[in-house]
Amino acid sequence: MKQFISANDVTNMDALVKKALAYKANPFKDKLLGAGKRIGLLFLNPSMRTRLSTQIAAQNLGMEAIVFNVGSEGWALEFEEEAIMSGSTVEHVKDAAPIMGKYFDVLAIRTFPSLKNKDDDYSELYIKQFIKYAGIPVVSLESATLHPLQSFTDVITITELLQQRPPLNKKPKVVLTWAPHVKPLPQCVANSFAQWMTAWDGVDFVITHPEDYELNEQFTKGATITHNQDKALKDADFVYVKNWSTYTDYGRMYCNDPRWMLTQQKLLLTNNAKVMHCLPVRRNVELSDEVLDSTNSIVTLQAGNRVWAAQTVLSEILAHG
Ligand code: CP
Numbered sequence: 001m002k003q004f005i006s007a008n009d010v011t012n013m014d015a016l017v018k019k020a021l022a023y024k025a026n027p028f029k030d031k032l033l034g035a036g037k038r039i040g041l042l043f044l045n046p047s048m049r050t051r052l053s054t055q056i057a058a059q060n061l062g063m064e065a066i067v068f069n070v071g072s073e074g075w076a077l078e079f080e081e082e083a084i085m086s087g088s089t090v091e092h093v094k095d096a097a098p099i100m101g102k103y104f105d106v107l108a109i110r111t112f113p114s115l116k117n118k119d120d121d122y123s124e125l126y127i128k129q130f131i132k133y134a135g136i137p138v139v140s141l142e143s144a145t146l147h148p149l150q151s152f153t154d155v156i157t158i159t160e161l162l163q164q165r166p167p168l169n170k171k172p173k174v175v176l177t178w179a180p181h182v183k184p185l186p187q188c189v190a191n192s193f194a195q196w197m198t199a200w201d202g203v204d205f206v207i208t209h210p211e212d213y214e215l216n217e218q219f220t221k222g223a224t225i226t227h228n229q230d231k232a233l234k235d236a237d238f239v240y241v242k243n244w245s246t247y248t249d250y251g252r253m254y255c256n257d258p259r260w261m262l263t264q265q266k267l268l269l270t271n272n273a274k275v276m277h278c279l280p281v282r283r284n285v286e287l288s289d290e291v292l293d294s295t296n297s298i299v300t301l302q303a304g305n306r307v308w309a310a311q312t313v314l315s316e317i318l319a320h321g
Contacts, residue, residue: 001316005127005140006148007195013155014202019315020156020308021163027060027311033318034063040104041141044071044126045112049279049303050141050149054108057310061318066104079129093126097133106317107134110141113186115251121145122216137321139313145216147188150278151196153309157302158203158238161274171204172237173271177229178209179286180260184245184253189278191219193240198222208232210255212246229260236270241277241287264290274298 003009010016023029039058041051051067058065068074077096078089085092100107109130113121121144131138140148162172176193190207194215197205206224207215214225226232233239241262246252261284267273275297281287291297 001137001313002321003131003138004148004313004317005124005131005138005143006146006192007151007199009148010152010199013196013200016152016312016316017156017159020152020305020312021160023060023311023315024160024305024308027307030315031060031062033315034058034061037062037105037318038064038066038103039106039108039314040100041065041067042100042107042109043067043069043141044077045110045142046071047110047141049306050110053303053306054139054141054149054310054314056307057314060307060311061314063106063314063318079125093129094133097130098135100130101133101135104136106137106139106314106321108139108141109143111143113144113188113251115184115186115245118247118250121250137317139317142188144186145188146192146195147278148192148196149306149309149313150189151192152313153302153305154193154240154276154278155196155200156309157276157298157305160301160305161238161298168237171202173235174203174205174238174240175232175236175270175273176205176207176223176240176242177232177262178213178260179241179243179262180256180258181243181253181282181286184251185243187215187244187247189242190215190244193242194219194223206232206236209244210257210260212248212254213244215244215247230266230269233266233269233273236273239267239270239273239275241275241281243286258285261286261288262291263288264294267291267296272296276302279303
């Protein structure tokens with residue numbers, strides 16, 4: 001693996017999941033693989049889970065991990081080619097990224113979208129410029145449109161739970177449901193989850209959201225999409241709860257109907273579904289306390305599995321990058 005920025009960088013998802021679960025069973029089995037190697041973790045935006053799990057993953061492989069909070073502590077970076085840098089940006093990525101390529105063996109980057117200009121965000125300029133100029137493998141810690149380490153974790157988590165229960169006589173039903181929020185959020189997690197679910201042969205995948213919240217078709221092609229949440233939830237085995245802002249009329253919050261929040265009552269429609277969320281979650285806005293604190297919720301298991309996703313990706317890059 002030369003880079004990890006989307007599901008398209010994965011050639012065999014099932015093999016990757018198997019490797020991740022093997023790391024979960026034996027975290028230090030490749031503890032010398034990354035000896036003498038260094039990963040730079042660049043954060044242009046905040047994080048808890050991604051930052052800590054990737055550091056732990058690197059350490060499990062014997063790598064040194066250095067965190068740089070570029071967004072709050074570094075020089076303001078310019079990403080546009082041929083920019084006249086007379087404004088607030090101080091250093092061009094063309095100058096900064098090659099230096100990082102000298103300091104590190106792998107570079108991992110978190111950037112968020114502006115949610116102001118769809119074309120700019122969906123061009124993935126920031127991560128593409130790092131790939132172009134760093135000269136070393138690049139891992140996305142969440143980009144403007146995708147969150148691949150989160151989605152890989154989600155596939156690992158669903159697989160792990162399916163392996164722990166008697167086989168179903170059909171493909172498990174996985175539902176991605178939109179949830180209310182207090183502010184417009186990126187589409188990254190939803191796009192990415194849809195991309196990984198539609199690329200994975202193992203599930204019957206349904207997306208439900210209010211009108212106006214259609215996602216970019218490049219990620220949802222192959223999914224069943226409905227505005228009827230109750231219908232979507234019927235017999236679901238896994239329900240992934242997430243807010244996202246509008247894609248078509250970009251970055252807005254239209255309907256914010258609190259009836260879209262997942263409650264225990266709604267879970268009765270499902271096949272005693274396990275409930276997922278990438279976190280952080282707004283309690284009693286996106287998901288009710290009663291669901292989050294119930295045995296249906298697997299959000300902590302899911303967040304714990306972030307380590308094994310990151311460790312697997314780094315090991316693939318170290319071995320084949
Ligand atoms: N799910 C996730 O990416 O969490 P953080 O923003 O805390 O990294």
